[in-house]
């Protein structure tokens with residue numbers, strides 16, 4: 203499994219440098235103009251593409267772009283707008299509950315700490331990490347399906363759970379790289395190292411990638 207353990211190449215640096223070259227302007231692809239809009243877009247993005255979420259939030263945020271407005275919305279009205287994102291019943295419920303939490307616990311402002319963010323309805327560790335790093339400029343690595351898969355494939359982290367992968371990535375990379383690493387791995391997983399059909403032929407990580415080297419044996 204640990205093909206790279208005794209090799210002289212620094213797999214962490216090589217991966218970071220290669221992905222930075224591939225995506226020099228890597229950032230979150232969800233459109234937003236406030237911490238609240240980012241939070242809502244992230245809740246909607248579970249099991250849904252960013253492109254679809256961006257279409258939906260264009261409509262949703264015309265009327266419901268603050269916790270004050272969304273907290274008093276009718277669930278059926280929100281469901282109709284967000285229907286195409288999937289899981290619309292639960293997502294609508296969470297959007298409203300999250301808005302109510304922000305009003306009740308944080309005076310209508312999205313909280314800026316990881317711990318507080320995770321007290322909001324519908325907000326797990328991954329979503330909290332993204333809001334914390336992208337909007338509040340904190341250092342965090344959100345582990346979504348792409349980060350999880352790509353990290354394990356290359357071998358820059360090994361874990362059975364997102365938390366294990368997150369902890370290992372944090373050990374293997376400098377704090378200043380954590381947030382960017384998230385975006386780089388997301389984009390690489392989305393467009394190159396895809397779940398079903400990774401583009402290994404054109405990938406410059408072939409010589410260090412555990413997944414590729416294992417399959418070649």
Ligand code: SF4
Pocket residue numbers: 355356394395400401402403405406407408411412413414
């Ligand atoms: S070699 Fe293939 S599996 Fe490995 S990182 Fe590149 S695309 Fe992904």
